[in-house]
Amino acid sequence: MEFFLSSIRIACATMLVCVGGYTSVVWAVGAAVTPQTAQGSLITTLDGRVIGSRQVAQAFTQPHYFWPRPSAVDYNAAAAGGSNKSPTSTDLTDRASKTIAAFGATPENPLPADLAAASGAGLDPHITERAARYQAERIARARNVPVSVVNTLIDRSAVSPGGVLTPDRLVNVLEINLALDNVAIR
Amino acid sequence: MIQAILFVIMIIGGTALLSWPLGRYLSWAMDPSAGQGRPNRVTAAFQTIGGTATTQMQDWKRYVLSLLGFNVVMFVVCFALLAFQHDLPLNPDGRQALEGSLIFNTTSSFVANTNLQHYSGEVAMSYLSQLAALMWLQFVSAAVGLAALAALARGLAGRQLGNFFIDVQRATFLVLLPLALVVAILLLFTGVPMTFQGAAVATTLEGVQQTIARGPVAAFVAIKQLGTNGGGFFGPNSTHPLENPTFWSNVLQTVSILIIPMGCVWMFGRIIGRMKHAAVLFTVMLILMGARITGAIGFESEPTHAFASLPVTQDVGNLEGKELRFGSAAGPVWAVVTTSTSNGSVNAMHDSLNPLTGLMPMIGMWLNEDFGGVGVGMINMFLYIVVGVFIAGMMIGRTPEYLGWRVEAKEVKFAMMGLLSHGFFILVGTAIFAATPWGTATLNNIGPHGFSEILYEFSSAAANNGSGFEGLGDNTVAWNIATGAVMLLARFIPIILPLAIVGSLSAKRRATESSGTLSVEDGTFAGMLTVTVVIVGALTFFPAATLGPIAEHVMFMK
Numbered sequence: 039m040e041f042f043l044s045s046i047r048i049a050c051a052t053m054l055v056c057v058g059g060y061t062s063v064v065w066a067v068g069a070a071v072t073p074q075t076a077q078g079s080l081i082t083t084l085d086g087r088v089i090g091s092r093q094v095a096q097a098f099t100q101p102h103y104f105w106p107r108p109s110a111v112d113y114n115a116a117a118a119g120g121s122n123k124s125p126t127s128t129d130l131t132d133r134a135s136k137t138i139a140a141f142g143a144t145p146e147n148p149l150p151a152d153l154a155a156a157s158g159a160g161l162d163p164h165i166t167e168r169a170a171r172y173q174a175e176r177i178a179r180a181r182n183v184p185v186s187v188v189n190t191l192i193d194r195s196a197v198s199p200g201g202v203l204t205p206d207r208l209v210n211v212l213e214i215n216l217a218l219d220n221v222a223i224r
Numbered sequence: 225m226i227q228a229i230l231f232v233i234m235i236i237g238g239t240a241l242l243s244w245p246l247g248r249y250l251s252w253a254m255d256p257s258a259g260q261g262r263p264n265r266v267t268a269a270f271q272t273i274g275g276t277a278t279t280q281m282q283d284w285k286r287y288v289l290s291l292l293g294f295n296v297v298m299f300v301v302c303f304a305l306l307a308f309q310h311d312l313p314l315n316p317d318g319r320q321a322l323e324g325s326l327i328f329n330t331t332s333s334f335v336a337n338t339n340l341q342h343y344s345g346e347v348a349m350s351y352l353s354q355l356a357a358l359m360w361l362q363f364v365s366a367a368v369g370l371a372a373l374a375a376l377a378r379g380l381a382g383r384q385l386g387n388f389f390i391d392v393q394r395a396t397f398l399v400l401l402p403l404a405l406v407v408a409i410l411l412l413f414t415g416v417p418m419t420f421q422g423a424a425v426a427t428t429l430e431g432v433q434q435t436i437a438r439g440p441v442a443a444f445v446a447i448k449q450l451g452t453n454g455g456g457f458f459g460p461n462s463t464h465p466l467e468n469p470t471f472w473s474n475v476l477q478t479v480s481i482l483i484i485p486m487g488c489v490w491m492f493g494r495i496i497g498r499m500k501h502a503a504v505l506f507t508v509m510l511i512l513m514g515a516r517i518t519g520a521i522g523f524e525s526e527p528t529h530a531f532a533s534l535p536v537t538q539d540v541g542n543l544e545g546k547e548l549r550f551g552s553a554a555g556p557v558w559a560v561v562t563t564s565t566s567n568g569s570v571n572a573m574h575d576s577l578n579p580l581t582g583l584m585p586m587i588g589m590w591l592n593e594d595f596g597g598v599g600v601g602m603i604n605m606f607l608y609i610v611v612g613v614f615i616a617g618m619m620i621g622r623t624p625e626y627l628g629w630r631v632e633a634k635e636v637k638f639a640m641m642g643l644l645s646h647g648f649f650i651l652v653g654t655a656i657f658a659a660t661p662w663g664t665a666t667l668n669n670i671g672p673h674g675f676s677e678i679l680y681e682f683s684s685a686a687a688n689n690g691s692g693f694e695g696l697g698d699n700t701v702a703w704n705i706a707t708g709a710v711m712l713l714a715r716f717i718p719i720i721l722p723l724a725i726v727g728s729l730s731a732k733r734r735a736t737e738s739s740g741t742l743s744v745e746d747g748t749f750a751g752m753l754t755v756t757v758v759i760v761g762a763l764t765f766f767p768a769a770t771l772g773p774i775a776e777h778v779m780f781m782k
Contacts, residue, residue: 040275040276040277041277041289041290041293041294042293042296042297043275043276043277044274044275044276044277044278044290044293044389045290045293045294045296045297045389046297047273047274047275048273048274048294048389048392048393049294049297049298049301049364051273051393052360052363052364052367052393052396052397053301053356053360055396055397055401056359056360056363056364056396056400056401056447057355057356057359057360060401060404060405060408060443061355061359061440061443063405064405064408064409064412064418064440064442064443064446065418065419065420065440065443067409067412067418068412068417068418068419068442069418071412071413072412072413072415075412075415075416075417075469076412076417076418076419076442077417077419077421077424077438078417078419078424078436078438078466079415079417079466079469080424080426080436087427088424088425088426088427089426089427089428089429090426090428090429090434090436091424091426091436091466093415093465093466093469094434094436094465094466095465096426096428096429096430096432096434097428097430097432097434098429098430099430100430103429103430107548113434114434114435115434115435115436115437116346116347116423116435116436116437117344117346117347117437117459118344118346118437118458118459118460118464119344119459119460119694120460120463120544120545120573120575120576120694121544121545121573121576121695122545122573122575122576122668122669122693122694122695123530123544123575123576123668123669123695124575124576124579124669124673124776125528125529125530125542125544125576125577125578125579126529126530126579126673126776126779126780126781127530127669127670127673128530129530130528130530130531130544131530131531131533131534134530134531134534134536135534138534138535138536143535143536144535145535147535148535148536148537149534149535149536149537150536150537151527151528151531151536151537151538151539151540151543152540152543152548154528154531154534154536154543155528155531155542155543155544155545155546156544156545157463157545157546157547157548158460158463158464158545158546158547158570158571158572158573159458159460159463159464159465159547160460161464161465162465162547162548162549163465163549164547164548164549165548166548168537199470199471199548199549199550199551200471200472200475200550200551202227202230203227203230203231203234203471203551204227204471204551204552205227206548206551206552208548208549212429215429216429219429
């Protein structure tokens with residue numbers, strides 16, 4: 039009996055400190071020091087409309103935007119997930135064939151692998167620099183601007199996420215698309 | 225390739241270095257009054273909190289009973305909070321009631337430090353359930369493992385085991401809480417959210433509505449990694465960009481997974497007063513884990529087989545189920561580290577790993593001792609040590625001894641029961657579910673990969689790991705009850721039996737070690753232990769592996 043009594047007392051104490059106290063402290067630090075990312079890195083327009091989160095991919099299907107990697111959950115950020123298909127599965131071959139058709143990839147001009155493979159959560163905000171360049175011509179044509187404009191934008195947007203440890207540079211799709219729209223206004 | 229090697233050295237080497245000072249701290253925090261009976265001020269405070277049962281020393285039976293009693297309370301509290309979540313506060317997105325077998329499975333899972341999740345966090349759980357039920361258990365279940373290891377080590381040092389209620393508080397308040405606070409704040413700086421507001425609704429650039437789930441993620445993720453829990457705030461765990469937003473958050477989380485299990489080996493060495501022995505154990509564990517990391521990185525550099533006949537570039541590895549921001553080596557490294565330590569969080573979808581890459585995490589869960597879960601990993605290794613010294617003793621015709629304790633039939637029987645129960649749960653469970661619609665109706669892939677999904681699920685439950693080949697539709701009554709039961713049995717059998725062994729050993733007279741004693745501090749012992757682990761641990765599962773990942777590799781990859 040006294041075992042249970044002690045267990046209950048310790049349960050209450052740990053609940054109070056590790057759930058109540060700890061969570062409050064972390065929340066307070068977040069609110070004070072990193073208020074923007076603590077709320078989910080939301081991007082809003084000047085009039086306060088939420089466009090999305092800079093960390094979360096959203097669907098792009100129109101030709102004048104960069105397209106993100108495929109998503110097994112159709113970019114549902116309220117129920118994320120991957121395809122969970124074996125890399126040997128023919129389901130993946132079928133899915134990739136559709137993606138290839140959408141991009142118009144050919145054996146001479148093959149699709150960068152990251153645009154064929156779905157990410158783990160289906161919300162990967164990035165594509166590789168190579169995948170961005172792959173789409174530059176389509177975007178330039180759709181926007182009726184020289185392809186150099188799009189390429190300059192890619193140059194400016196591409197970063198290595200881990201410095202020297204990750205030589206492949208990445209582009210944040212939502213951010214570069216916002217930049218594209220800004221260029222078009224100018 | 226250079227980057228991959230640098231990455232591994234940075235993560236594994238860096239964590240190994242950090243684990244040394246942590247081990248010193250762990251032994252200070254968990255075992256402050258080594259040898260002296262007088263309680264210090266901190267212990268006195270814990271006695272005030274815990275009440276009457278905390279003041280006396282416990283023998284192994286009382287220690288185990290206290291441990292089980294505390295776990296019963298953990299179970300009841302979590303079950304109640306989950307069962308009534310729809311009526312409780314902190315539920316901004318209006319999460320509904322959960323189904324009964326799912327509540328049983330989830331509660332068992334978090335009590336057992338497993339964190340197998342048959343639900344998706346952002347779909348099913350209120351913020352209160354996430355924090356007060358699940359995150360609370362992530363603290364105290366890890367603390368239970370650390371307490372058990374401290375008791376085991378004290379017993380082997382020839383001392384009394386201590387008091388469970390004091391140990392569990394030491395582990396929670398002095399070890400896990402401060403470390404979690406540091407990691408959570410660092411995670412905030414990498415961009416992990418920490419908010420009590422409900423999901424954000426966005427209108428995308430193309431004018432579509434997107435609901436973005438968020439919540440108090442940073443606090444949750446810190447202890448999820450440090451306590452070898454692994455249960456994600458979001459369904460896809462640390463692949464989710466809000467749970468693991470950058471390259472550096474990924475590095476921090478990988479280190480957090482490994483650091484306490486590594487430190488536990490040093491803590492064990494300090495309490496038994498044999499740091500050279502601990503160094504040998506650490507080396508054996510490092511080699512076993514290193515072999516799997518090497519394998520995983522190699523196998524995963526093969527491009528996705530399904531795209532081989534298509535116009536897709538083939539010069540990068542398999543990217544299905546992976547995030548770009550972590551870099552190419554991060555997925556396989558994490559897959560091995562998370563299954564070596566019984567953590568079970570993922571930063572890539574294990575179901576979509578190449579066939580032989582997927583075998584590496586399975587082997588990690590089958591062995592379950594390098595470095596193993598917080599506290600319990602070292603305890604599992606103790607079972608292998610008992611069997612190892614017994615075999616070695618038989619081979620050279622001497623009475624087997626460990627640290628001067630005579631290892632006899634009773635102890636070896638207990639150790640073998642502990643080790644074989646692991647294989648029993650995995651293989652029998654897999655056989656039943658592979659032969660019935662309980663398993664076959666829930667698969668996401670056909671052929672050997674479907675078999676791998678079942679095998680992985682039972683391995684994960686029995687190893688108290690929690691990762692999965694997540695394509696499996698595992699939220700069924702059959703899966704929930706079967707894995708729930710396996711998780712609980714596989715949690716407590718390997719805690720109770722080793723403590724029983726120590727109880728039995730310490731009832732004997734301890735011999736002084738002489739030149740005739742088999743040394744536990746040299747290469748021979750390391751080799752003997754490695755062979756024992758590989759033969760007893762891995763070969764048990766070899767036939768199952770050939771039906772799953774190896775068959776798939778032979779069929780497709782050649």
